[in-house]
Amino acid sequence: MTAEASGAAPSTAALGDRIAGAVLALLAVAAWWHAQTFVSGFRQPVGPDLFPRLVCVPLGVLALYLMCRPGLNQRWPRGVALLRQAGLLVVLGGYAGFLESWGFLPATLVGSVLLIRLFDAAWRQALVSGVSLTVILYLLFEYALGIPLPAVPGLGV
Amino acid sequence: MDILVFLLHGFAIALEPQNLFLALIGCAVGTLIGALPGLGPVNGVALLIPLAFNFGLSPTAALILLVSVYYGTMYGGRISSIVLNIPGDEPAMMTTLDGYPMALKGRGGEALGLSAVASFVGATVATIGLTLFAPLLVGFAIRFGPAEYFALFMLAFATIGGVTSGSFTKSFIAAGLGLLLGTVGLDPATGVSRYTFGLYELYDGIDFIAALVGLFAISECLLLLEDRRRETATNQELGSAIPGMKSARKCAPTIARGSLIGFVAGVLPGAGASLGSFLSYTLEKRWLGRKGDFGNGDPRGVAAPEAGNNAAAGGALIPMLSLGIPGSGTTAILLALLLSMNITPGPLLFEQQPDMVWGLVAALFIGNIMLLVLNVPLVGLFARVLRAPSWLLMPVVILVAFVGVYSLNNSAFDLYVMLAFGVLGYVLRKLDIPSVPVVLGLLLGGQMEFNLRRAMSISGGDWSILVSSGISIGIYAFAAALMAAGLLFAWWLKREEAGR
Structure with missing residues (x-):
C-alpha cells in the first residue's frame, strides 16, 4: 500500500x-x-x-x-500525528526494553493497553482488550506453540 | 511427461493432511488479511513469517502455508475495494474503479462473485504457467556460472521497482542502501567484521525477518497513526454472489486476456501484481473502446484487473523459485523465508528438493479451488470482518509481530532492529523511495558478492570474466531492454494520466 x-x-x-x-x-x-x-x-x-x-x-x-x-x-506529519507516532515508538521501545526484565505478562499488559489507547480507544475498551490480548498471546505462544516467553522474575510465569 | 510425473508426486505431498490443513488456514487467513485495508500481501506475509517459524514447520509446510496466504491476499484485496471503495491492498486498486460503482447499484454480491471467478481463472492460468515454464527456465539456468549469476543479480536490480515507481534514481538508491546493509556482519569468506561497530548481535548480519516486519508492518502502523481512514461503513445490501458466476461467463474473453497480460507482467522482474492489474484494466479499456462503460460499474472492469493481479502473483513465483530472483515484494519475502531456512532457491532447488517445489505447485492448484469456495459462498463472512474496529486491529498486528520476532532468537536486539527498520520504511515511503529494492539488496547482497568474488578468483582478478560469456552479455542486454521499456512505460503512464 x-x-x-x-x-x-x-x-x-x-x-x-x-x-x-x-x-x-x-x-x-x-x-x-x-x-x-x-x-x-x-x-x-x-x-x-x-x-x-x-x-x-x-x-x-x-x-x-x-x-x-x-x-x-x-506530506510529512505534523502536530498531533507526529506526537502519536513518537508515542508509538516510545511504547514499543519501552516494551522491547522491559520485556526481559519485567517478564512477558506485565510488559505486554502495559504495552498493549497503551498501544490500544494510542489508536484512539477509550480506557475501558483499552483495558479489557489489552488484558484479553495479553492472555491470548501468552496462551498461544507458551502452550499452543510451546515457545517459552520471558518469565516474571521470581514468579515463574 | 516428466512434469506430469513430478506434479502427481507433488499432489501426493500437498494432499497430506497437515499440508492440506495448512493450505486451508493460509487461504482463509490470507483472504482476511487481504480484505483488511492497510494489510496487503507484503506486510501480511511478512507478519506471518515469524509465526511460521514458531510453528516449527518443515520448509515445505511453511512455504505451502505462506504461499497460500499470498494467493489468499490477492483474492481478499478485492473485497474492501468493492464494498468500501478502499483497496485492501495495492494490486486491488484498479478494482475499486468499477467494483464500487457496482456495489452502489446494489450489484455488490455479483461483483464479488465475478471477481472471485476472475481471480480463480487468473491464478490457475499462472499456476499452469508456473508448472510449464519454471522447469524450462531451470534447464536454461543450470548452466550458469558465477559470472552469469552476477549478471542475473544486476538484472534484478536494474529492473526492480523501476517499472512501477517511475523514479529510477530512487529505486537504485534503495537497492544500494539494501546492498550496503546486507554487508553488515562477519564476511563469510574471511571472517572480517564489517560495519558491526563492536555489536556482537550484528555478527550474523541484520536479521532478515526482523528487518522485513519492520519495513512493512511497523511502517504501515506509523502511517495509519497519522492518517486514520474513516471507516466508511456501507449499508448497501450486497446481494447474492451467485449471479457473479453468470456474468463471469459473459466476461470470459476479458478474463482470459487479463490473465495472460497479468501472467506476463508477473514473470518479468520488477513488475508484480500491481502492474498486472493496472495493465490488464487499461488494456481492456483500450481494447473495448466505446463498447465498455468503464468507471461506471462495468463488470468487465472488475474481471480484468482481478484476473490480472492474481495471474501476476502466480507468475512472480517463477523467477523466485527457478532463479532465486524475486520479481515483487511478496516473493522477496518468501525468498527471505527460504534463505532463513538455509534453502537457496534456484535451479538446484528443483534437483535437490523436488518434493518441496512440486508439493508447493500442487498446493497452489488445491489452494486455488479452496479460495474459490471460500470466496463465493462465504464472501459475506469476510465482508463482515471489515467492520472490525481499527483501534483493535493495528495493536493486534503490532503485538503479534513483536512476540513473533522476539521468539525467533529470544533477542530483544531484534526488536530494536525491527523498530529501526520500521522508521526507515516509514521515511522511505514519505520520500517516495520504494522499500522493495532495499529488501532485495538485503536478501541478495550476500549471494551477489559471493558470485562476484568467485568469478574474480576464477579469473585471477580479471574483470573481463563478467562479460566473457554469451549468456551474461545476453542478460545485460535484456536488463538494458527492460530498463528502456520501463522508461517508455513511465512516459506512457504520464500521458495516460494526463488524458484521464
Missing part, C-alpha cells in the same frame, strides 16, 4: 529528498572510508572491502543527484 493510496497528497516542496540525498551521500562516503579497515590475512584477488565499496560509488553518486534534483515527496 503506497502512502498515495492512503490519501496523503504529494507536496511539491521536496526538501526531504535533499536532506535524504545529503545523508545518503555522507553515508556512502563514510562506508567507503570505513571499508579500509576490512583487512584479511588471506591473499585474494578480491578482498572483503571491494563489494561494499563497489556499492558505495553508485549510491553516493545517485544520492548527490537526488540532492540536486529532488523529486516528489509525500
